[in-house]
Amino acid sequence: MTTSNVVFLLIVTAGAGFFALNVQRLVRYLRIGLAENRTNEPGVRVKNVLSIGIAQSKIFRDHIAGPMHAAIFWGFIVLTAGTVEILIQGVFSDFSYDAILPEPVYRFYAFSQDGFALLVLGAIGFALYRRLVLHPRRLEGDKLEHTDALIILSLIGGLMLTLLLTNAYAYLAGSTLVGPEKFASRLTAQMLGRSVTSPGYWAGVFWWGHVVILLIFLNYLPYSKHLHVITSLINVFFSNTSGPGQKGVMRPMDLEADVEQFGASDVDHLTWKNLLDGYSCTECGRCTAACPANITGKPLSPRKIVINTRQRLMEKAPLATGDRMEFIHPRLVHGEGGATGAETASQVLGERLLDNYITEEELWACTSCRACVQECPVSIDQLDIINQMRRYLVLSESRFPEEIQPAFESLERNGSPWAFSPADRGRWAEGMDIPTMAEAMERGQRPDILFWVGCMGSFDDRAKKITVAFARILKACGINFAILGQEEHCHGDPARRMGNEYLYQMLAKDTIGTLDRYDVKTIVTSCPHCFHQIGNEFPDFGGNYEVIHHSTFIERLLEQNLVPLQGEDGKRLTVAYHDSCYLGRYNDIYDAPRATLKRALPVVDIVEPKRSRDRGLCCGAGGGRMWMEERQGKRINVERTEELLATGADTIAVACPFCMTMISDGVKAAESDVPVLDIAEVVAGQLVS
Amino acid sequence: MPNILVFAETRGSALRKVAFEAISAARALVDANGGGQVHALCAVPSGGAALAGQLGQHGADVVVTVEHPGFANFAREAVAATLAARAQGGGYRAVLLGFSAQGRDLAPRVAAKLDAPIATDVTEIRIAVDAVVVKHPVYANKVIATLQLDGPLVVLSTRPGSFAAVEAPRTATVESAAPASDPSGEKVVVKEMQEGGKGKIDLGEAPVIVAGGRGLKAPENFKLVEDLAAAFGNAAVGATRAVTDEGWRPHSDQIGQTGRQVSPQLYVAVGISGAIQHLAGMRSSKTIVAINKDKEAPIFKVADYGIVGDVMEVVPALTQAVREAKAHS
Amino acid sequence: MKIAVCLKRTPDSESRFRIAANGAAIDETGLKFDIDDFASYAVEVALQINEKQGPGETVAFAVGPDSVQETLRKAMSMGVDRAIQLKTDATTYDGLAIAKALAAELKAGGFDLILFGKHAFDTSGGVAGTATAELLGVACVTAASKLEIANGKGTARRELEGVAEIDEFSLPAVVTIDEGIARPRYPSLKGIMAAKKKPLETKPAQLGQPRVTVKKMELPPDRPPGRIIGDGVAAVPELVRLLRTEAKVL
């Protein structure tokens, strides 16, 4: 072993040791969060890692930044093999894969190294150009964030350059290891010219340069947003945002638990996974760019929610864990928004994530549309943090926009978020000869299907027309169904979305009791919120039913030719369909409503607005926003309606009673007279009379 | 039939409408039960005798005037004590008051002093052999209860507007009496009376609300709504959420689930379609009038009276008609 | 300050009522009961006063069968410290009897302030509060829409027909609370949990023989169905006529 080998070993050990210390520190910080099991269904998790992580499927949703990032990412993976070779060379100077790999494989390896080095250099160049010249809006961070990004890009650039230069000089020094496959290295050598003196010396210098930059890079990561380089794949593995389990299902809370508080007001009441999300955020801003609240000028930014979580964690965790390495307390971690961070220990302990970093207004602005979750390339669940904090506000402090109190009270007393008498729930069905479950049972009948009408469908005059339309279709197809009538009441979803888990569980458990009493197996509903709640969230409380949204149900009926439709009436319609969040992003139902329209209407053109399907913009009613005032910025429904009207469609179709209200209001605000119809109404309009 | 003692309510030195209604109710009762006398008691700072004529006109046989400068304001304890003292004097089957702000306060006090059973806000009274039977709307008028009061002397207050003030002229004997306690030594002292009426009437208290919706098309057209409210005189102006969201009206004017929940005597919805959010805030109004150009609008489902038409034309016409009606009444 | 709040448990105001088989009560099946609206304003006012004035105690009282315990718990979940149920077999329409039961209990309680709702949604009498004050011989303001307590004195505002009256009074006192005074707080889950552990005492109510009894309950005649009386300006005179003669609001 030469001196240089020994020096190398010392440096690498120091570098790796320091890195290990940081990793261990970061893991310890995560432990201040609450426990949560995220290892179920490892198969699905590995699949997510392969598709979202390795294949970068979400990264590619952005057609410009996507390929660029993928090039760097894949380059990194490929080049890691080379890095390992270089590290071994540090100890055994003459080592080369050449010695252990079969010839063709080695040649391919050698080629890939140079190929990806070039690709990465190109991508870095483009990234720098984008940051320094183009300035896309979603990358607007603070100064620290910019410096951080530039440092990282330079380090990666440096790694690639030193790699090529080491090889080039080695080639000039006559190394046989730089074969023609290392074309870029040879090209570099050519540019350097044959006249350089002592190429062997320079090869050594750049080799050392490469090693040192590598170690700097590694140890810089824990202080930077580029921690995601290490955590993102891990985060994708532990994430639930693309399964396992149904998407967007809120975690049930144990309300009997003897805990000091319900919900989260600070990082130690979030789960370790929420905190890992903080480590993993790349600050790409894709979430915020898709957020309807942010787009329309509300104070909410999902990116800020995640960044603030990390910022606060980095501030509080050292104190909470008694970290003696506080001197390396990552001041580099920057924030977003007004909060500058606490200076002294007592200040740190006196502050918390809620209020000091994330305000109530931000939390209440969320429509729970899941656009942020959908967009995030590293499977971060911004919405989960928001929901946990809303729960704290309501359950622990009873703090919420005052206008939702009547909704809570009415849910408690009348079983509907609006103060309507439960006795009037079944009124829409008067004269339609639709039995209630109770009536059917009394007559000794067993309905195959329960039509869950929902509160909007029962009480809102516009939505009642949808209810009637759907009931007419069911009857025309001879479906044996019943309703609950007076026995139906809200399943509690609005309360849950507004953070009132207590009220939600009361209503949900009661509803499950009613459904089980009638031994209900299959439920159809025209409301996506009821559909999601009963179908996806009730199982956590022991309610298991097959729930079918009316768009899917009607489509199946149409497919089986069960619906007696009129023929061609010569009208040509151009329809723009608005995707409901709870149907689309929560349940991946995008095609059924469109297919229903196509099948039911003889001549129809379906046009898509600027944002549609899984990128569709929320109507603004979700997350309990239906019961809140929209005091700031542009109204979300107006923004959305403008997009829909811009398609030039002569009809707008929806598949949700809440979307119906919001989009109809938007159309009125735009002083347009384009009709807004539910798909059930479209189909009912085609029934033979 | 023994006599009935009525509290002849005044403000300042003027009799109030509820006083005549209570006297008429008492008159009808004694007449239906074999005759008896109606005694009216008024507590005024001065000039009590001058009221006797009016009271006699409506059927009071005896007018008891209690004068004291302390009665210039509402001296609740002294009035209650005086009424109770007079009732205790004997010979009365019932003490009647109007269910007004004063009557709400006085009746329970009198009942407690006399240890007499009490029913308030009654709409019908019957005197049977050994009991008094009344009708009293409960559950915010959604149910009518028939109550029986057992005892030789009962205290009742009559719902304003339920008993018509009818004339039954006679010349009342005037008696004067001293207050049973010193009106200037009350535990509750009136510091100030603030005249309302001129300023803005609060939505929660206004007997009439005129509310405008998006059907008004532009903020300046809210003038129509304001004019109609002004014609009623006792009306407040409200708006739908769409309108307050647009900034045409302040948020404090919003009626609905996310705004104020109101139940006035009369609610006039102008250019309001009747979204669920709005209905949740006004459906319990006693009478609802809707004016809207779309005859399919859901507001017509809850309205007692609807006019289909252009608000720009209908509302000014209605304003004019209301002004005329008010001028004649 | 030591504040008493007297509560009532009543069905939700949006309920649709049916008459019970005996014809002298409402059918309670399916009705949702809660703390009476006016009483909940009173609770809020009491809590706010004690929050502002520093250490004090708020005690809730209710006269009624065991079902009122739920209502008392609700008040405690809002922040009331303890509660006392004066137990009876059923709700009574005899307001004076309730006042007597309450006064007997409140007399020795040493309360600076005793709050009631202006009236309760069910009996709609508005008797108990004022009569209690009379029986206790303390000052009483009915239907206050604003209330302030400072230096052992109270100031209240009452909205009368078209005028507002500002009253000043000495303590102890009874005040009955009108709407609009304060929005009752929504109990947090923390509060609900805490309320389960707060003391709730049950004592027999000294009601005596009720002298006001319900003979009959009936539903008022149905509101005539809404109708469209016409199109445009031509319908205005008919509307005014109906408002004057049928609805009697002009």
Ligand code: SF4
């Ligand atoms: S769920 Fe929707 S509204 Fe909420 S933060 Fe995410 S993108 Fe924004």
Ligand code: SF4
């Ligand atoms: S949360 Fe996800 S989408 Fe949002 S900035 Fe971070 S990495 Fe990007």
